[in-house]
Amino acid sequence: DAGVTQSPTHLIKTRGQQVTLRCSPKSGHDTVSWYQQALGQGPQFIFQYYEEEERQRGNFPDRFSGHQFPNYSSELNVNALLLGDSALYLCASSTGPSGPPDTEAFFGQGTRLTVV
Amino acid sequence: SQKIEQNSEALNIQEGKTATLTCNYTNYSPAYLQWYRQDPGRGPVFLLLIRENEKEKRKERLKVTFDTTLKQSLFHITASQPADSATYLCVLSYNTDKLIFGTGTRLQVFP
Numbered sequence: 001d002a003g004v005t006q007s008p009t010h011l012i013k014t015r016g017q018q019v020t021l022r023c024s025p026k027s028g029h030d031t032v033s034w035y036q037q038a039l040g041q042g043p044q045f046i047f048q049y050y051e052e053e054e055r056q057r058g059n060f061p062d063r064f065s066g067h068q069f070p071n072y073s074s075e076l077n078v079n080a081l082l083l084g085d086s087a088l089y090l091c092a093s094s095t096g097p098s099g100p101p102d103t104e105a106f107f108g109q110g111t112r113l114t115v116v
Numbered sequence: 117s118q119k120i121e122q123n124s125e126a127l128n129i130q131e132g133k134t135a136t137l138t139c140n141y142t143n144y145s146p147a148y149l150q151w152y153r154q155d156p157g158r159g160p161v162f163l164l165l166i167r168e169n170e171k172e173k174r175k176e177r178l179k180v181t182f183d184t185t186l187k188q189s190l191f192h193i194t195a196s197q198p199a200d201s202a203t204y205l206c207v208l209s210y211n212t213d214k215l216i217f218g219t220g221t222r223l224q225v226f227p
Contacts, residue, residue: 045215090160101148102148108159110157
């Protein structure tokens, strides 16, 4: 079992550009959540995808959007990048609504995005 | 909005001692409280989950307590080892799958 995989591991972008990050969930998981973790802070919830739809959303602007594919993998897109978007972006997979509520989330190793 | 307080200062302890980390939250109690470990540049790894109707949960050298009256959770690592050095994150969940993370406490165990 490969667990949760994210790509790329590191990325450098220029202000104003757009970026796409990718996530493959753990085998057997159908729900993907994305988190942003700034240096020295805890992860902040961006949104969650289940059945190819955005199920919940945190306090992030519309520049942050996502997608989930039929195979449960997911993408996070960020438009018009700002310097403040520099962070570690984490993907977490779980069984979501299809499984028991009190189960752990499995995280990928993250994508380190640097905006210059 | 919910606020989670973890000691932002690093906790330095000697190998073999018990490390105790504190998590305090405001507002209403979560359905579940979880603890994750995070190493530099890596994603968080799940350690323990405790439900609101549970007082204590143990797993090997780890122990978590949950006091909904004090709105506090304590996380203990007994017989600590240098390999336990990491950042430990307190996480609240309210049956919505969305996880609310604290800022974490960095633990350093020295020989």
